[in-house]
Amino acid sequence: MNQSLWFFILLLSSWVPLARPAHAGTAKKERVPRCAVIADAVRGYPTADARMELCGLIGTTTLAEMRWPGFADQRSAVESFYKPTSYALAWMIDANRPTPQALALIAAMQNADKQGLRPEDYDGPRWQERLNRLQSAASLPAGDLARFDLALTVSVMRYVSDQYRGRISPTHFQFRWPAKNAIWRKFCAINW
Numbered sequence: 001m002n003q004s005l006w007f008f009i010l011l012l013s014s015w016v017p018l019a020r021p022a023h024a025g026t027a028k029k030e031r032v033p034r035c036a037v038i039a040d041a042v043r044g045y046p047t048a049d050a051r052m053e054l055c056g057l058i059g060t061t062t063l064a065e066m067r068w069p070g071f072a073d074q075r076s077a078v079e080s081f082y083k084p085t086s087y088a089l090a091w092m093i094d095a096n097r098p099t100p101q102a103l104a105l106i107a108a109m110q111n112a113d114k115q116g117l118r119p120e121d122y123d124g125p126r127w128q129e130r131l132n133r134l135q136s137a138a139s140l141p142a143g144d145l146a147r148f149d150l151a152l153t154v155s156v157m158r159y160v161s162d163q164y165r166g167r168i169s170p171t172h173f174q175f176r177w178p179a180k181n182a183i184w185r186k187f188c189a190i191n192w
Contacts (some may be wrong), residue, residue, distance in 0.1 A: 004016075007032075010149040014026065020097075035052060035055040035056055035059065042180065045055075049142035050089055050142040050143075050145045050146050050148075051086060051087040051088060051089075052087075052142075053081075053085045053142050053143045053145075053146035053147075054082065054087045054089065054146040054149060054150060057083065057146055057150050058075065058078055058079055058148065058150065059154050063147060063150060063151055065126075065147065066118055066123055066126075066151055066154065066155070067121065067123055068121070068158075071154045072156050074154060074158070075159075077157055078120070078150070078153055078154060078157065081147065081153060082153075082170070089145060089146065089149040090149060090153060091149050091152050091153070092148075092149060092150070094144060095139045095145065096134055096135055096137060096138070096139065096140065097134075097135070098131065098134065098148075098152075102152055103131075105156050105159075106127045106152070109122035109123070109124050109127065109155055109156070109158070109159050110125075110127060110128075111124075112159065114123060115163065117159070117162055117163075117167065121158065121167075122155040122158055122159045122164070123151065123155050130148055130151070133175075134148060156188065
């Protein structure tokens with residue numbers, strides 16, 4: 001794997017856990033739905049519809065076409081990823097061309113088994129079909145572009161998380177080690 005891809009993965013993995021909402025620690029104000037704010041910010045952009053779709057999809061925290069459709073556990077990280085650019089599509093050059101970084105990351109997820117992971121967990125087998133559909137159409141609806149972009153972001157975040165932390169978090173297991181004295185008593189009882 002080339003060094004620029006690993007640099008990007010490391011950069012993304014160090015940024016995602018540190019992402020913190022701008023309103024953290026401040027007094028709560030009346031909240032305006034974030035997509036309504038985005039609508040005002042992106043008016044006039046050619047990809048405004050895709051941005052609105054993306055914003056709405058992040059709010060639902062599910063993408064039915066993914067193997068693991070729910071991403072509620074990564075919602076804040078996903079939102080922190082898109083919010084600074086007013087929910088612009090991160091992985092598209094134009095309406096039917098993914099960025100070179102997107103293609104490199106898709107290849108990495110398709111070859112996740114070489115890293116000891118399962119490509120299916122990152123939609124590995126589904127990416128080729130998505131790319132074919134994206135590249136064969138003259139133009140896709142904004143919703144399809146937003147779904148592609150969000151699916152890639154969520155898959156990459158899962159991939160980076162599994163590379164960094166492992167597939168199973170040790171905090172899910174609540175080991176109860178016996179008290180130190182109880183072990184010592186058992187040891188003494190066996191050996192004496």
